[in-house]
Amino acid sequence: MRVVVGFFAAVLAAYLVGCLAVSQGNIAAVTAMGFEITLGQRWQTWLHDLTHMVNIYLPLIAIAYLIALPVTAGIIRLTAAQRWVGYVAGGFVALIAIHVTIKLVLGMSGVAPTRTLVGLVMQGVAGAVGGYCYYKVTSFKAVG
Known part of the structure; x- marks a missing residue:
């Protein structure tokens, strides 16, 4: 049961952070054109992305995980690597793989900020956050 809860926690965490990175990446492009964006507009943009990317981006994250x-x-079992390092790295690679695969298969970026290295790495960071959540939820310590 812990693995299932960990999976859903990882997907949700990666989705929240990934949407934040998409929103702020798009806003960075707008501000680069000389427009001013308020903190409230940034918040509204993130909420909009959270509610409007759920049908496409959330399932992609779930499949990647x-x-x-x-x-x-x-890999952790074979290499005796630290679990937290493995899941953080695995989550990072998973979200990068989504965007690289979309680019290779469809010839376009699924989300605009991933056209830049910073935007792509930020999606990896979102994946790493999800991987860390999975690690935390699935870790247990013996009591006593």
């Missing part, structure tokens, strides 16, 4: 988390678990 369905692949990445078991692969990461296998």
Whole structure:
């Protein structure tokens, strides 16, 4: 049960941070054109992205984690790596892989900020946050 809860926590965390990175990446492009954006507008943009990317981006993250988390678990077992390092790295790679795969298969970026290295890395950071959440939820300590 802990693995299932960890999976959903990871997907949700990556989605929240990933949407924030998309919103702020798009806003950075707007401000680069000389427009001023208030903190309230940034907040509204993030909320808009959260509610409007759920049908496409959230399932992509879930699919990426369905692949990445078991692969990461296998690598951790084979290498005796620290679990937290493995899941953070696995989450990072999973979200980068989404965007690179979309670019290679469709010839376009699914979300505009991933056209830049910073935007792509920020999606990786979102994946790393999700991976860390998975690690925390699935870790347990013996009591006593």
